[in-house]
Amino acid sequence: MDRVLLRRLEGGGAELRDRADGGGVTRVGADEVAGAVAAREGAGVRWVWDDTTRWYPALLAAGVRVERCTDLRLAHAVLRRSPFVDRSLLTGADTAGWDALAPAETGDAALFPLDDPADALDPAAEDDRQQAALAASPQGGRLALLVAAESSGALVAAEMTAAGLPWRTDVHERLLTDLLGPRPAPGLRPAELERLAGQVRSALAAPDLNPDSPAELLRALQTAGLPVGDTRSWTLERLEHPVVAPLLEYKRLARLLAANGWSWLDTWVRDGRFRPTFLPGGVVTGRWASHGGGALSVPTAVRPASVADQGWRLVVADVAQLEPRVLAGMSGDAAMAEAARAADLYEGMVAGGAVATRAEAKLGILGAMYGGTRGESGRMLPRLARRYPRAIDLVEQAARAGERGEVVHTLLGRGSPQPTGAWAQRPLDLGEAPEETGPRADRDRERRAWGRFTRNFVVQGTGAEWALCWLADLRNRLWRLGDGAPAERPHLVFFLHDEVVVHTPEALAPAVAGEVRAAAVTAGRLLFGGFPVDFPLVVSVVGSWADAG
DNA sequence: CTGACTTGCGCC
DNA sequence: AAAGGGCGCAAGTCAG
Numbered sequence: 001m002d003r004v005l006l007r008r009l010e011g012g013g014a015e016l017r018d019r020a021d022g023g024g025v026t027r028v029g030a031d032e033v034a035g036a037v038a039a040r041e042g043a044g045v046r047w048v049w050d051d052t053t054r055w056y057p058a059l060l061a062a063g064v065r066v067e068r069c070t071d072l073r074l075a076h077a078v079l080r081r082s083p084f085v086d087r088s089l090l091t092g093a094d095t096a097g098w099d100a101l102a103p104a105e106t107g108d109a110a111l112f113p114l115d116d117p118a119d120a121l122d123p124a125a126e127d128d129r130q131q132a133a134l135a136a137s138p139q140g141g142r143l144a145l146l147v148a149a150e151s152s153g154a155l156v157a158a159e160m161t162a163a164g165l166p167w168r169t170d171v172h173e174r175l176l177t178d179l180l181g182p183r184p185a186p187g188l189r190p191a192e193l194e195r196l197a198g199q200v201r202s203a204l205a206a207p208d209l210n211p212d213s214p215a216e217l218l219r220a221l222q223t224a225g226l227p228v229g230d231t232r233s234w235t236l237e238r239l240e241h242p243v244v245a246p247l248l249e250y251k252r253l254a255r256l257l258a259a260n261g262w263s264w265l266d267t268w269v270r271d272g273r274f275r276p277t278f279l280p281g282g283v284v285t286g287r288w289a290s291h292g293g294g295a296l297s298v299p300t301a302v303r304p305a306s307v308a309d310q311g312w313r314l315v316v317a318d319v320a321q322l323e324p325r326v327l328a329g330m331s332g333d334a335a336m337a338e339a340a341r342a343a344d345l346y347e348g349m350v351a352g353g354a355v356a357t358r359a360e361a362k363l364g365i366l367g368a369m370y371g372g373t374r375g376e377s378g379r380m381l382p383r384l385a386r387r388y389p390r391a392i393d394l395v396e397q398a399a400r401a402g403e404r405g406e407v408v409h410t411l412l413g414r415g416s417p418q419p420t421g422a423w424a425q426r427p428l429d430l431g432e433a434p435e436e437t438g439p440r441a442d443r444d445r446e447r448r449a450w451g452r453f454t455r456n457f458v459v460q461g462t463g464a465e466w467a468l469c470w471l472a473d474l475r476n477r478l479w480r481l482g483d484g485a486p487a488e489r490p491h492l493v494f495f496l497h498d499e500v501v502v503h504t505p506e507a508l509a510p511a512v513a514g515e516v517r518a519a520a521v522t523a524g525r526l527l528f529g530g531f532p533v534d535f536p537l538v539v540s541v542v543g544s545w546a547d548a549g
Numbered sequence: 550c551t552g553a554c555t556t557g558c559g560c561c
Numbered sequence: 562a563a564a565g566g567g568c569g570c571a572a573g574t575c576a577g
Binding site: 212214216255284288289290294296367370377449455457459 | 563564565566567568569570571572573574
């Protein structure tokens with residue numbers, strides 16, 4: 001596979017430099033870049049560029065899709081934190097610049113900022129350093145897979161923003177009107193919220209109360225004699241009082257209005273598409289972050305508005321219990337992998353005799369992965385540890401390492417951040433009597449909190465790696481499935497941790513469903529080789545996202 | 550007034 | 562004895 005480095009030239013042109021020994025160099029003008037990339041693409045090439053967000057949106061806008069790339073920005077971020085990398089091999093004159101490089105904010109190709117810090121960096125030198133670091137790493141193979149998957153994720157992210165999630169404004173508006181009443185004038189409450197606010201005020205005998213103000217609301221609740229310290233819904237649910245029902249309903253609808261109401265539609269939906277920006281590697285664990293429109297929490301209440309185009313379908317797929325399955329795989333825990341043979345891993349745990357009920361299984365596993373040891377989830381832990389010793393030991397070791405201030409890593413080698421708190425500079429106070437309050441009690445609390453973070457990091461991060469491999473393989477499978485222009489082929493339109501949505505011509509929907517499953521098998525093999533852990537999917541072919549599941 | 554922080558809640 | 566991971570967003574709150 002040829003590796004070809006792309007770099008920007010002053011004036012908007014670009015240089016294409018073959019990375020092989022004696023490789024050629026081509027320079028093209030600004031309006032020839034897309035054509036030059038397209039011409040080279042057919043022959044099989046991996047593009048090496050500083051940052052996908054700085055190259056790919058313009059290529060996509062010009063109708064050019066690339067199959068492979070190395071995203072030096074994302075690769076740098078992975079390698080500099082990995083415990084399997086010799087940091088000195090990554091160090092160069094502009095290392096600080098690579099450390100600080102942020103993704104480009106705008107996808108508008110015409111708006112290359114004149115003083116982009118990326119233009120002060122040397123991508124060829126950085127590529128050399130990364131290749132050297134990978135070659136010298138005892139885990140170079142895993143890291144290379146991670147870098148490739150991360151880079152492929154960057155391509156997917158740009159393609160999903162370009163395509164957009166199909167979104168029907170008319171359906172969304174009807175839904176809002178049914179629940180809230182007609183769209184009010186700016187600054188006014190919709191009729192239904194005003195009605196509920198009135199009920200809340202009279203139930204609390206607080207005629208001037210603004211229920212949107214947590215402080216006012218808390219005072220009014222306390223004045224009415226209710227024993228509450230905050231105004232969260234789950235706190236209110238436990239009260240017996242006439243205000244509870246209208247207040248909970250008010251909060252539910254006010255939330256819908258604020259997060260996904262008419263102004264959300266105005267801001268984020270254009271031309272029948274919702275186009276959030278996805279930020280691969282945006283979370284330290286390796287999960288994606290997002291920007292714009294709250295793409296990480298599209299409430300189920302508005303999903304009916306995501307409707308496939310005429311003659312098209314949505315293929316919605318999610319992995320059941322991704323993280324426990326990943327834990328089984330990465331720990332090599334045969335008993336847990338056996339439970340994971342079931343479509344429902346928690347039922348598999350019941351069938352295996354580890355616990356009595358599905359609810360116990362779920363509570364216990366989530367507690368083990370998050371560090372929740374209070375109440376019932378804590379009582380489950382010893383039984384799980386007996387039945388699934390390797391899985392539980394893996395997360396316990398990660399927690400202990402974090403508490404010692406050590407770095408932990410995912411299966412493919414992504415490292416956790418170094419802790420910065422004062423507690424991390426001090427050794428563990430083993431054997432000293434615990435205290436209720438004071439600076440040492442604070443340090444211990446922070447230490448345990450960091451242990452919960454590292455405990456979760458190894459599982460969440462490896463789950464993110466599985467999902468990246470799934471996405472990358474699925475992207476290639478979808479491309480091979482269709483023909484014609486990118487917009488006429490099945491394509492990914494949404495991704496959220498363990499769920500994908502593909503927009504596809506109706507005739508190809510069954511084939512897409514098959515490829516989604518096949519890609520999940522590939523991802524499992526890539527991460528866990530022959531170790532037998534299954535990743536069953538729930539796949540739906542639907543007209544609307546809301547009908548999935 | 551702006552900007553930073555807090556509160557609360559949606560998703561996984 | 563106590564101990565629940567990761568995000569983004571909007572509105573309210575508060576300091577300067």
